[in-house]
Amino acid sequence: DTAVSQTPKYLVTQMGNDKSIKCEQNLGHDTMYWYKQDSKKFLKIMFSYNNKELIINETVPNRFSPKSPDKAHLNLHINSLELGDSAVYFCASSQVTGYVLTFGAGSRLTVL
Amino acid sequence: SQQGEEDPQALSIQEGENATMNCSYKTSINNLQWYRQNSGRGLVHLILIRSNEREKHSGRLRVTLDTSKKSSSLLITASRAADTASYFCATDEGTNAGKSTFGDGTTLTVKP
Numbered sequence: 001d002t003a004v005s006q007t008p009k010y011l012v013t014q015m016g017n018d019k020s021i022k023c024e025q026n027l028g029h030d031t032m033y034w035y036k037q038d039s040k041k042f043l044k045i046m047f048s049y050n051n052k053e054l055i056i057n058e059t060v061p062n063r064f065s066p067k068s069p070d071k072a073h074l075n076l077h078i079n080s081l082e083l084g085d086s087a088v089y090f091c092a093s094s095q096v097t098g099y100v101l102t103f104g105a106g107s108r109l110t111v112l
Numbered sequence: 113s114q115q116g117e118e119d120p121q122a123l124s125i126q127e128g129e130n131a132t133m134n135c136s137y138k139t140s141i142n143n144l145q146w147y148r149q150n151s152g153r154g155l156v157h158l159i160l161i162r163s164n165e166r167e168k169h170s171g172r173l174r175v176t177l178d179t180s181k182k183s184s185s186l187l188i189t190a191s192r193a194a195d196t197a198s199y200f201c202a203t204d205e206g207t208n209a210g211k212s213t214f215g216d217g218t219t220l221t222v223k224p
Contacts, residue, residue, distance in 0.1 A: 040216075
């Protein structure tokens with residue numbers, strides 16, 4: 001299936017831990033994104049990579065570090081997790097930067 | 113701050129009725145998109161309308177764009193229970209970074 005897939009789907013962890021979320025797309029898209037959706041469904045862009053190059057870096061704590069080993073993968077590593085990091089994190093990709101986004105199913109992170 | 117604000121926040125209708133939701137935005141845009149999000153799932157692209165277009169149709173969906181009022185509306189005709197979801201508008205300001213900024217969303221409930 002052609003898609004954007006992200007793992008894990010659910011992540012429950014303690015404050016202070018470090019965790020990673022992985023994302024892969026097999027659509028051949030050049031641009032990948034991380035979005036954060038809070039409990040009120042407010043969706044905010046965090047990062048965007050175009051062909052492994054960082055092009056959007058919103059005001060996100062530097063505990064969040066994206067890594068793109070190739071244009072098909074964009075991972076998100078979070079250090080020293082805080083309660084406020086609890087959210088659903090969505091990976092997305094687009095063929096043309098700024099155009100139609102294809103989203104993954106989301107990774108729900110719960111920090112206790 | 114959010115680029116888009118959607119109205120109403122929640123809408124409940126009977127199957128067969130039409131549903132209209134509105135999106136207002138603040139800055140000039142390149143295009144505006146509408147996405148649907150079913151509960152617990154990722155966002156799915158519905159329709160894109162460019163800044164030089166006024167109306168677009170796709171099946172039971174009709175989107176209008178009024179750039180002078182910085183607003184758009186999404187009309188779903190002859191709604192079905194399966195249309196129950198949250199609907200988001202997203203604007204692309206046309207910067208090289210291609211950042212799509214999402215509205216707050218309208219939660220639509222279609223009762224059978």
